[in-house]
Amino acid sequence: MLSARSLTVGHGRTALLRDVDLDLRPGEIVGLTGASGCGKTTLARCLAGLAPPLNGEVLLDGLPRPKRPDGRVTMLFQSPRRACDPRLTLRRSIEICATGPEIDWDAWCAKADLPVGLLDRLPQQVSDGQLQRAAMVRALVGEPGYLLCDEMTSALDPATTAAVVATVRGAADDGAGVLFVSHDLPLVRAFCDRVLEIRDAGVKPLGTPSTRKVVSS
Numbered sequence: 001m002l003s004a005r006s007l008t009v010g011h012g013r014t015a016l017l018r019d020v021d022l023d024l025r026p027g028e029i030v031g032l033t034g035a036s037g038c039g040k041t042t043l044a045r046c047l048a049g050l051a052p053p054l055n056g057e058v059l060l061d062g063l064p065r066p067k068r069p070d071g072r073v074t075m076l077f078q079s080p081r082r083a084c085d086p087r088l089t090l091r092r093s094i095e096i097c098a099t100g101p102e103i104d105w106d107a108w109c110a111k112a113d114l115p116v117g118l119l120d121r122l123p124q125q126v127s128d129g130q131l132q133r134a135a136m137v138r139a140l141v142g143e144p145g146y147l148l149c150d151e152m153t154s155a156l157d158p159a160t161t162a163a164v165v166a167t168v169r170g171a172a173d174d175g176a177g178v179l180f181v182s183h184d185l186p187l188v189r190a191f192c193d194r195v196l197e198i199r200d201a202g203v204k205p206l207g208t209p210s211t212r213k214v215v216s217s
């Protein structure tokens with residue numbers, strides 16, 4: 001379980017969120033929504049180990065998570081171009097993140113709805129949506145325990161969003177805990193097992209979709 005305990009996050013001396021307690025369990029998808037600028041990305045980055053907390057701690061299976069990011073918690077960003085090395089083909093970018101010796105390219109590409117023929121292109125030779133799907137494969141071949149998705153569908157068309165969301169659901173079904181940050185409330189309500197909202201500098205339950213199991217935060 002990935003947990004925040006009395007976590008305060010922000011920038012410099014400015015706290016955005018205070019005393020956040022949050023549990024992300026294996027196999028569940030938790031939506032996180034809130035007004036622009038309220039601190040969703042800042043919180044996700046802290047949970048991923050990409051930024052230190054101002055106070056409190058992040059625990060991984062009950063133990064303080066390593067100070068440096070490791071493969072157990074992976075973050076996917078709104079813009080995959082920022083996270084991709086422009087000198088590497090999609091195939092190479094994915095290969096260097098894989099945990100196993102062999103990658104079943106056909107299976108992964110089918111899972112992410114990514115044409116196999118694009119694998120030997122550079123990032124600048126594919127569209128944003130195609131690159132986002134490749135970024136997702138790259139994150140998942142590392143078999144992370146937790147996947148933190150930050151607005152990863154906001155620049156995608158409905159069909160690509162559906163493909164991405166299905167792949168994320170597949171990762172959760174395989175046991176990953178997913179934090180899905182998004183402004184798209186209908187999508188988050190339909191897709192997530194529970195939804196949290198940033199309000200009054202804290203993280204609160206937004207409500208639980210009736211078709212999903214009830215899990216407390």
Ligand SMILES: Nc1ncnc2c1ncn2[C@@H]1O[C@H](COP(=O)(O)OP(=O)(O)OP(=O)(O)O)[C@@H](O)[C@H]1O
Nearest residue numbers: 011012016034035036037038039040041042043151
């Ligand atoms: N590196 C930084 N240094 C100082 N302030 C920052 C930094 N990054 C973000 N901020 C500020 O922190 C606040 C929260 O930013 P953050 O990106 O976490 O919000 P968000 O909820 O993800 O917003 P959005 O929904 O618009 O993506 C904003 O006011 C932003 O300007």
